[in-house]
């Protein structure tokens with residue numbers, strides 16, 4: 266069976282392998298031993314902590330094939346971005362240059378460094394090994410997070426944000442970043458990604474332009490990168506757009522990928538989910554897979570399962586109950602995985 270659970274320190278080797286496979290443009294999982302060990306430790310502390318309002322917690326989950334014990338994917342949530350170090354984006358704006366007498370009217374697009382999305386909860390670190398990109402696993406690995414958040418709303422902001430990986434060419438270079446590198450900030454794209462991934466933002470406040478930039482002054486290829494995602498990230502983007510996430514006029518500082526935003530309570534998975542106590546019995550439905558999650562923290566489990574929804578109960582099999590760490594009468598939150 267394939268389950269989703271909180272990461273543990275025994276998963277370090279698998280996490281490092283995923284950091285390697287996902288490549289350097291995948292900023293939230295850099296190939297950095299100390300960073301990854303700390304991230305696992307921080308996640309374990311976050312699940313164990315008694316929380317009344319969101320702070321610097323970070324929750325990292327893994328998808329595990331329980332037959333082979335292989336870790337096949339990761340998925341994360343940061344509770345409140347910008348609580349440890351300032352969170353930066355470029356805000357896309359418009360400046361109007363207008364003169365009636367001279368009959369000149371120009372609308373000029375601008376980029377302004379900002380901290381506007383501070384305090385949002387951020388979904389991140391979504392990665393599934395390619396052999397497992399079948400049978401709705403990717404959808405489940407993205408969407409279960411919204412069930413987890415609706416089970417524990419005190420741990421999260423109502424504004425959910427996702428920074429999508431921005432466009433890079435076949436050599437792994439970002440034309441958008443190349444323009445900044447040439448004009449402002451003498452570090453290459455890989456280094457800027459590494460600094461972002463490990464949370465070292467000092468270079469942004471010290472080296473990036475502080476005043477609005479007219480995008481008209483950038484090269485065409487740099488401008489074309491604005492709000493454009495990396496080709497490998499289109500499925501992740503499609504999943505979030507289907508949930509109702511919208512482009513919010515904010516882009517990544519170094520790769521210009523879009524920051525997508527939605528209120529938690531408007532996310533389709535949250536709105537369509539139901540929560541009921543469990544009854545363990547034979548299940549008749551063999552057609553529709555559901556994503557199901559328990560309401561625990563350190564013992565959190567989610568999985569795709571078949572179930573029957575009755576007026577009073579969710580009927581699930583013994584095998585599903587064991588995988589989800591629930592007994593008869595415990596609650597599950599579920600949503601169809603389509």
Ligand SMILES: CC(C)(COP(=O)(O)OP(=O)(O)OC[C@H]1O[C@@H](n2cnc3c(N)ncnc32)[C@H](O)[C@@H]1OP(=O)(O)O)[C@@H](O)C(=O)NCCC(=O)NCCSC(=O)CCC(=O)O
Pocket residue numbers: 287341388389390391392393394397398399401402403404406407427428429430497498499500501503504507603
């Ligand atoms: C993101 C996942 C886990 C998704 O898994 P799968 O690829 O198996 O998903 P899937 O079910 O095949 O596709 C999901 C949806 O995208 C659609 N789809 C697939 N390819 C597409 C394309 N090229 N253009 C547009 N839509 C596309 C499918 O039709 C499907 O829509 P329907 O559901 O309608 O059928 C995987 O692709 C992956 O690991 N990608 C590489 C890592 C990555 O880029 N991660 C995101 C980084 S950005 C990040 O981490 C922040 C965001 C976040 O954490 O969510």
